[in-house]
Amino acid sequence: MTRPLVTSGASGLLQEEPLIFERSVPGRRAAWPRPLDVPPADDLDPALLRAVPPRLPEVSEPDVVRHHTRLSQRNYGIDAGFYPLGSCTMKHNPRVSEDLAALPGFGGLHPNQPVSSVQGALRVMVELEDALAEITGLDAVTLQPSAGAHGEFTGLLIVRAAHEARGDARRRILIPESAHGTNPASATLCGYETVEVPAGPDGVMLPESVRSLMAPDVAGLMVTHPNTVGLYETHLREICAVVHDGGGLVYGDGANLNALMGVARPGDVGIDVMHVNLHKTFSTPHGGGGPGAGPVAVRAALAPYLPRPVIQRGERLAIDWDRPLSIGKVRSFYGNFGVLVRAWTYVRQMGGPGLSWASRMAVLNANYLRARLGASYEVAFDRPCMHEVILTDRRQRPHGVETMDIAKALMDHGFHPPTVYFPLVVPHALMVEPTESESLDEMDAFVAAMEAVARQASEDPASLHAAPWRSYRRRLDEVLAAKSPDLRYTWPSPEGSASGGD
Amino acid sequence: MEGIPYVPATPDEVQRMLDVLGFSTVDALFDAIVPAGDRLRQPLGLPAGLVEADLVEAGTALAAQCTPVTAAASFLGAGAYRHHVPAVIRHLVSRGEYLTAYTPYQPEISQGTLQAIWEYQSLVCDLFAMDVANASVYDGASALAEAMLMSWRIGKGKRPRVILAGAIHPDALEVCCTYGHAGIVRIEAVPPGPDGRVDLEALRRSVGPDTACVAVQSPNFVGLIEDLPEIAAIAHEAGALQVVSVPDPHACALFEAPGASGADIVVGEGQPLGLPISFGGPYVGLFATRNAYVRQMPGRLVGRTRDVEGRQGFVLTLATREQHIRREKATSNICTNQGLCALQVAMYLALQGPEGLREVAEQCHAKALYLKRAVDAIPGFRVPYKGPFFHEFLVETPCRAADLVEDLAEEGIFAGVPLSRWYPARTHEMLVCATETSRREEMDRLVARLAAVQGGAR
The missing domain is CATH 3.40.640.10 (Type I PLP-dependent aspartate aminotransferase-like (Major domain))
Structure with missing residues (x-):
């Protein structure tokens, strides 16, 4: 399959679009409430009322539709094409789940309704909890955390609570140097000091490294499995035993669970508590940066510490707030319920065999790309990987072409770039995660684009430094953005001189 | 694999990819990645997948076990508020x-x-x-x-x-x-x-x-x-x-x-x-x-x-x-x-604009004020706080608020949020909220039902 280069334009024409504020025309509006059917209020002291109303734009519904239609067309989503953003699992987002989440019996429920009127919603939640427990090999699940990092925070608080309940407060936590930045940030938020665990030469953690760092004040190990270089942590079973022997617990970052469903269960290997990113493995849309959901699964012994409330099982489901050992709530209500419905939908539609097949194909696709891309790019760890593979710019750097140039050039070929410069342990990384929902021809087209970029790197490196050429905007000045932050719109004053926002 | 949605690889394509990698089967590839002792040897204990038509039916059936606020006269607030969404x-x-x-x-x-x-x-x-x-x-x-x-x-x-x-x-x-x-x-x-x-x-x-x-x-x-x-x-x-x-x-x-x-x-x-x-x-x-x-x-x-x-x-x-x-x-x-x-x-915020947003806010307050005065006038019920408020207020009830809320829910009225959810000792209090979506007729119905409860309070 030969793919023409992209041309600018998402709708035949790509129109410039002003700010919503610049569309504002005094007196224009888009929404009206019903006519007031009670007397107007007469009770408020005028001194309490807002002196200067918020300066919102005055626009019509057609204005808003045009504005957001045009803006949306400046975005690249999975719907538009291959999105191999490593560690983010950009798989196809089914639309039937959008429809089900919007049913009035789900989307129209108030979280404070009598429990008798929300039985179906609670049923969705317990079925999802059970499915996540089965897939992770753990026993109990909270659906409350709103995102992966929120799940990390929740899970580490559970670790902390379990230690404190034994009168064994511990202050340090081991984290591999390849970990995502949220891991150390979450550990700090939970009051832990972090200790870096180096990776072995072949990209996986070695039991000796963990053994040498275990100490009585180490609460545990926080490990991403499969790890952030796309490899199965082959010694994890032994490593978990080392941590357990030292009185610690093992936290699993489930960001990469898409490689493991029906293949191997983290709980079986020795992980005690882990979060799962529903917006990755369970196909709920990423939404340009959320909403996601980060449920946390734990061993039975840790279940008492889960955030409250928990759902009480039975013919009639109930909400149990009486959880004396709970770490407490981590957010309002029960979690990102709309995201949970979408994940439940995915699990029910795929079924056990479908989820297992999805993981197998995600891994096969990644290995196929590893084999094909290895011809033109350096593969960081050239052996069978899991769901993603890391390339570097080592063969392109002699021509003065770096990872960032390769990423930007890919846009001109119609692709979203891989994750770049992560993980930090592989300098100049390009992390490619195809997921199972990409077809062979789509991947072949990506390989062809990567090869074309590699050729360009040796033949005409200067052209890559200027890429992308065909996107709605070309390279943006991030230094300027950080040096003089311009973080909001300021309305021009009537006289034409700038005025403050408040 | 037959019947698995969102995974486009055909058996032939799977084989072509395996050929490139030099493995005969998908399982053989995994044997090269995952230690034998770690492999899950039995299938996941999850039901088989549903085709879309059955999935929609299953989801709709569960949703049908719930009563959305749009199907009730709802006065629920306490952290989540019903407004019209354009x-x-x-x-x-x-x-x-x-x-x-x-x-x-x-x-x-x-x-x-x-x-x-x-x-x-x-x-x-x-x-x-x-x-x-x-x-x-x-x-x-x-x-x-x-x-x-x-x-x-x-x-x-x-x-x-x-x-x-x-x-x-x-x-x-x-x-x-x-x-x-x-x-x-x-x-x-x-x-x-x-x-x-x-x-x-x-x-x-x-x-x-x-x-x-x-x-x-x-x-x-x-x-x-x-x-x-x-x-x-x-x-x-x-x-x-x-x-x-x-x-x-x-x-x-x-x-x-x-x-x-x-x-x-x-x-x-x-x-x-x-x-x-x-x-x-x-x-x-x-x-x-x-x-x-x-x-x-x-x-x-x-x-x-x-x-x-x-x-x-x-x-x-x-x-x-x-x-x-x-x-x-x-x-x-x-x-x-x-x-x-x-x-x-x-x-x-763009759709509402300054006028729309102010009107919604004024209506929230006007309706909540109407309801508050009416509830406060029911014998046995009391609104204890008299300070300036927006669209939600506390009501003291003559009977257990949780029972009252459960009873009225049967009649399609979500009367309020009992405080006992958070404070077990505060059994006779609930939060009541009105927004621009609350109709006068619904509020009158709530008031009439509360007045009736007072007669036969349990």
Whole structure:
């Protein structure tokens, strides 16, 4: 399959679009409430009322539709094409789940309704909890955390609570140097000091490294499995035993669970508590940066510490707030319920065999790309990987072409770039995660684009430094953005001189 | 594999890929990756998949076991509020370009999300009368907890104490305590006074040079408007910040904005601004502050800049605060936030405009006032607090409020939220809320039923 280069334009024409504020025309509006059917209020002291109303734009519904239609067309989503953003699992987002989440019996429920009127919603939640427990090999699940990092925070608080309940407060936590930045940030938020665990030469953690760092004040190990270089942590079973022997617990970052469903269960290997990113493995849309959901699964012994409330099982489901050992709530209500419905939908539609097949194909696709891309790019760890593979710019750097140039050039070929410069342990990384929902021809087209970029790197490196050429905007000045932050719109004053926002 | 959706590889393609890799079967590939002892040897204990038609039927059947607020006369609030959501919002945020993109790490092909979020930041600033807003946090409760931690950072550790003053939503209070578990922040609650509002004298006594911030919710948990200028004065006199939490930002279209009342950090629950009520989530935490504190802010920020051709464009900026750069020294661990929900808020505020938003807010108050006066006049029922309020109020009931709510639910009336959910001893109190969606006829029906309950109270 030969793919023409992209041309600018998402709708035949790509129109410039002003700010919503610049569309504002005094007196224009888009929404009206019903006519007031009670007397107007007469009770408020005028001194309490807002002196200067918020300066919102005055626009019509057609204005808003045009504005957001045009803006949306400046975005690249999975719907538009291959999105191999490593560690983010950009798989196809089914639309039937959008429809089900919007049913009035789900989307129209108030979280404070009598429990008798929300039985179906609670049923969705317990079925999802059970499915996540089965897939992770753990026993109990909270659906409350709103995102992966929120799940990390929740899970580490559970670790902390379990230690404190034994009168064994511990202050340090081991984290591999390849970990995502949220891991150390979450550990700090939970009051832990972090200790870096180096990776072995072949990209996986070695039991000796963990053994040498275990100490009585180490609460545990926080490990991403499969790890952030796309490899199965082959010694994890032994490593978990080392941590357990030292009185610690093992936290699993489930960001990469898409490689493991029906293949191997983290709980079986020795992980005690882990979060799962529903917006990755369970196909709920990423939404340009959320909403996601980060449920946390734990061993039975840790279940008492889960955030409250928990759902009480039975013919009639109930909400149990009486959880004396709970770490407490981590957010309002029960979690990102709309995201949970979408994940439940995915699990029910795929079924056990479908989820297992999805993981197998995600891994096969990644290995196929590893084999094909290895011809033109350096593969960081050239052996069978899991769901993603890391390339570097080592063969392109002699021509003065770096990872960032390769990423930007890919846009001109119609692709979203891989994750770049992560993980930090592989300098100049390009992390490619195809997921199972990409077809062979789509991947072949990506390989062809990567090869074309590699050729360009040796033949005409200067052209890559200027890429992308065909996107709605070309390279943006991030230094300027950080040096003089311009973080909001300021309305021009009537006289034409700038005025403050408040 | 036969019948598995969203996985396009055909058996022939699987074989071609395996051939490239030099493996005969998929299992053989996995044998080369996963140690034999770790492999799951039995199938996952999950039911087989459903075809779409059966899936829709199964989901619809479960949804049918629930009563949505649209099928009842609902007076529920306490942290989630029913407002009309313009239909166009769902259509716009369902556009695949918004829905199926991720965090805009590559700005050249993410200008849609980036410009929309920058506009969202601007709108939140206008609403709260603040200088700068972030790209969102998870919800109102976690936003308050993040504000508390941010105040602590601004105090550089010399101000370890955070004061949560007055009637703050107990769930938000609990979330703050969870976030404070690490022990670096000392949380102290100053209970409300007899009028249901912040006890200013008690607050004055509590605030000191070790105080990082005074956090207050307005309208508060029982619906009352707090004296924000006075609370700000008390906080500022001690060198502490004022943090204001807004449970329904429509209030800012009617009452004086927190930013004009001395607030240093303003957080809010964005759900009322165009999000489905959706059983408690996904919602969105609004988060705004003053320019001086922007580098201590949690979360993503979008900034305006130029591309190499000098054209306006937008990027994620000030990332040196964030976890992917600073790791354990980051201002927060937040990564994925509530991007699409923030877009919904931006669309809602634009669709309402200044007039629409004010009218919604005025109607909320007028209807709640109508209902409050009517309920207060029912013998046996009492509205204890007389202070200024927005759209929610506390009612003392002659019988157990939880029973009353259950009984009326059978008749299609969600009368209110019993306080016993949070305070087991407060059995005879409930929160009642009216918004612009409440019809006079529904309110009259509620009042008539409450009056009847009084006769035969159990």
